[in-house]
Amino acid sequence: MMTNATQTDIGSLYRDHAHWLLGWLRRRLGGDGADAADLVQDTYVRLMVSGRFPAPEQSRAFLARIAKGLMVDMHRRRRLELAYREALAALPEDSAPSAEQRALTLETLARIDQALDELPSKVREAFLCSRFEGLTYSRIAERLGVSHGSVRKYMLRAAQSCLLALSEFEPV
Amino acid sequence: MSDALPGPLRQYADRHGLDSASLQAALDWQVLFWSGEQQAADRERWRRWLNADAEHRQAWDAVARMAGTLGTLSPQVARRTLERPSSVGRRRALGALAAVGVGSMLMLAGARGGFWQKAMADYRCARGEQQRFRLEDGSSLILNTASAVSVDFGQDRRRISLAPESEVALDTRSSTLKKAGPLSLALPAALLNVQGAWLTARDLGHGAGTVGVLAGGAQLVTAYPRQAAVTLNAGQQVHFDPDGLSVTPLSRQRALAWTRGVLQADRWRLADFLDELSRYRDGLLYCDDEVADLIVSGAYPLKDTDYVLESLARALPVAIHYRTPWLVRVAAV
Numbered sequence: 029m030m031t032n033a034t035q036t037d038i039g040s041l042y043r044d045h046a047h048w049l050l051g052w053l054r055r056r057l058g059g060d061g062a063d064a065a066d067l068v069q070d071t072y073v074r075l076m077v078s079g080r081f082p083a084p085e086q087s088r089a090f091l092a093r094i095a096k097g098l099m100v101d102m103h104r105r106r107r108l109e110l111a112y113r114e115a116l117a118a119l120p121e122d123s124a125p126s127a128e129q130r131a132l133t134l135e136t137l138a139r140i141d142q143a144l145d146e147l148p149s150k151v152r153e154a155f156l157c158s159r160f161e162g163l164t165y166s167r168i169a170e171r172l173g174v175s176h177g178s179v180r181k182y183m184l185r186a187a188q189s190c191l192l193a194l195s196e197f198e199p200v
Numbered sequence: 201m202s203d204a205l206p207g208p209l210r211q212y213a214d215r216h217g218l219d220s221a222s223l224q225a226a227l228d229w230q231v232l233f234w235s236g237e238q239q240a241a242d243r244e245r246w247r248r249w250l251n252a253d254a255e256h257r258q259a260w261d262a263v264a265r266m267a268g269t270l271g272t273l274s275p276q277v278a279r280r281t282l283e284r285p286s287s288v289g290r291r292r293a294l295g296a297l298a299a300v301g302v303g304s305m306l307m308l309a310g311a312r313g314g315f316w317q318k319a320m321a322d323y324r325c326a327r328g329e330q331q332r333f334r335l336e337d338g339s340s341l342i343l344n345t346a347s348a349v350s351v352d353f354g355q356d357r358r359r360i361s362l363a364p365e366s367e368v369a370l371d372t373r374s375s376t377l378k379k380a381g382p383l384s385l386a387l388p389a390a391l392l393n394v395q396g397a398w399l400t401a402r403d404l405g406h407g408a409g410t411v412g413v414l415a416g417g418a419q420l421v422t423a424y425p426r427q428a429a430v431t432l433n434a435g436q437q438v439h440f441d442p443d444g445l446s447v448t449p450l451s452r453q454r455a456l457a458w459t460r461g462v463l464q465a466d467r468w469r470l471a472d473f474l475d476e477l478s479r480y481r482d483g484l485l486y487c488d489d490e491v492a493d494l495i496v497s498g499a500y501p502l503k504d505t506d507y508v509l510e511s512l513a514r515a516l517p518v519a520i521h522y523r524t525p526w527l528v529r530v531a532a533v
Contacts (some may be wrong), residue, residue: 119277156282159278
């Protein structure tokens with residue numbers, strides 16, 4: 029059962045369970061605990077944003093469920109950051125983007141990555157071939173061994189997802 | 201043409217005031233243009249479609265913006281980054297990145313706000329000014345000098361994000377959307393959950409900020425590095441920085457001074473006063489060490505910072521040296 033945010037004091041949720049959650053995350057993440065501490069924070073932020081607070085007897089299960097999702101997100105994000113660094117390293121020195129540009133690009137890439145993640149892998153592949161290799165749909169159809177119509181359907185799904193993912197974030 | 205739009209896209213269309221059939225058509229056109237196989241006649245048909253209806257143009261603009269954002273990416277970099285790594289590469293990536301240690305909090309707090317560009321914001325205010333806005337839910341928003349916010353009012357939530365070093369006063373008590381979802385106010389280093397409240401918030405940079413609650417209540421969670429959560433009631437203010445937070449009683453008059461265009465100093469050091477004043481004017485404003493600890497009190501009009509400097513020179517043993525209008529030094533007489 030959920031109670032309304034106004035009836036529950038996030039301060040007491042924090043006091044009673046933050047330390048426990050930190051231990052819970054540390055056991056799963058290892059390392060120096062900095063990630064675990066960040067994720068504790070993120071978990072409470074997520075809880076506040078949702079405005080839905082658990083009933084007292086379910087507090088820990090509820091917090092753990094949020095934290096688990098955030099752990100997955102964090103790993104995904106880091107994977108992407110590493111891939112981005114490696115891709116940048118392959119560029120000639122003088123074309124290196126500024127720090128601000130890098131941050132914007134990474135944010136854009138993360139959004140696209142997440143959008144594509146929810147789609148079948150052939151959609152992702154078709155989209156990357158089209159948008160970042162410049163292949164025509166006929167070439168993509170050959171490469172993936174699917175029909176031209178399928179490629180078009182894949183691209184429509186990718187376009188829809190990208191529209192949602194990028195709609196509130198449009199670098200100038 | 202494609203099947204009907206999936207639910208989330210229909211909601212997207214509603215949220216952005218787009219006609220969903222037009223949005224569907226715009227996506228179909230975009231997918232056609234991406235094929236690399238379109239004919240001149242397709243372009244002509246598209247042009248006629250585009251010019252046939254204002255709703256077509258709006259839908260096309262939304263889709264073209266998305267396509268434009270994709271176009272800003274370097275193809276090689278995007279391709280390499282977004283490629284699905286093999287499981288070996290994935291394990292390596294996880295290991296190597298344990299060292300990177302990028303806090304994910306900013307991503308979350310900034311999520312949807314993302315990395316800020318004040319120019320992209322929904323509401324902004326020039327340096328030296330204060331501006332009032334009425335938000336679509338009826339809340340009132342006042343921005344102080346050189347501030348920007350972005351507003352995201354979705355179906356089941358409302359979110360207002362502050363750009364770095366921005367200051368706002370927000371009154372959600374007049375919100376007409378009684379049944380609207382919770383409202384969150386995201387600062388660069390903290391997140392506030394606001395329930396029908398009147399409050400001021402300022403980001404001080406470097407993970408620090410202040411929030412004062414004049415009416416109603418709010419809950420705050422800070423980001424770095426020692427996270428803390430606190431519930432604020434009317435008449436309380438909190439100052440937070442990476443070392444922690446402190447809650448003190450709020451002076452209503454002081455908290456709202458800037459909304460009336462007044463800089464209210466109560467026994468401030470001259471150096472601190474000038475720092476604060478310099479938020480309201482372009483260029484650099486500084487003082488010599490020997491006058492830095494002089495004490496300043498009073499209410500000063502923010503509209504005319506040159507006049508404020510003049511009055512300082514009358515009240516204190518200091519002289520104002522204008523190297524240029526943008527480089528001002530306050531020195532002992």
